[in-house]
Amino acid sequence: MSDPLKLSVIYYSSTGTIAEIANAMVAEAESAGAEVRLRKAPELAPDAAIDANPAWRANLEATRSVPEVVAEDVVWADAVLFGTPTRYGNVAAQLKQFIDTLGGEWQQGLLADKVYSGFVSSATKHGGQESTLLALYNTIHHFGGFVVSPGYTDSSKFADGNPYGTSHVDGQGQFKVDDETRTAAAVQARRVVRVAQALKVGFAAA
């Protein structure tokens, strides 16, 4: 038996959608045998903006016990799942700010040869989910990482329709994370663990 696969689930969430999907990813990866770290990107928004949206303040309080991510959480991991709400079709600044602190680790090659994958949520259909994941995946190429997207590798993917990564439409809080999104998260988390484990064994043998 090889060591357990080490997975970091690193996310940013304002109003809780991505936080909920992150928890579903953790549960599935743990049930697939991975050792998992759940980490959040630090909040950067001013209190005035947060307090203007009760769901934002509530999520900040509800996730207070989740540790804030540090570079070592990426270096430690064999695989990383990044989660972000879309921001105008792009990665949220809070997650991007963390990624942009990783220059030193990137330069030392400490981010390479790992599996990476992403998940996203938006308010509307066609609201930028795919562009957000593709923007996130640009960075992975620079890391020298391996993007492991779900593709259409499971029949459920033909229902949720997003081969780039788990995605949820929240209708600005109207549509809670549902079975379709949970199934997508489970499929993606299992695939990431399985592929990363195979890669880890392969590298160890090479």
Ligand SMILES: Cc1cc2nc3c(=O)[nH]c(=O)nc-3n(C[C@H](O)[C@H](O)[C@H](O)COP(=O)(O)O)c2cc1C
């Ligand atoms: C500044 C800002 C920009 C956003 N841009 C988009 C967008 O381009 N398309 C969209 O569908 N939703 C957009 N949203 C909505 C969020 O991405 C969406 O509600 C998301 O599911 C929230 O995830 P969370 O609950 O984890 O914070 C935006 C929200 C904010 C605050």
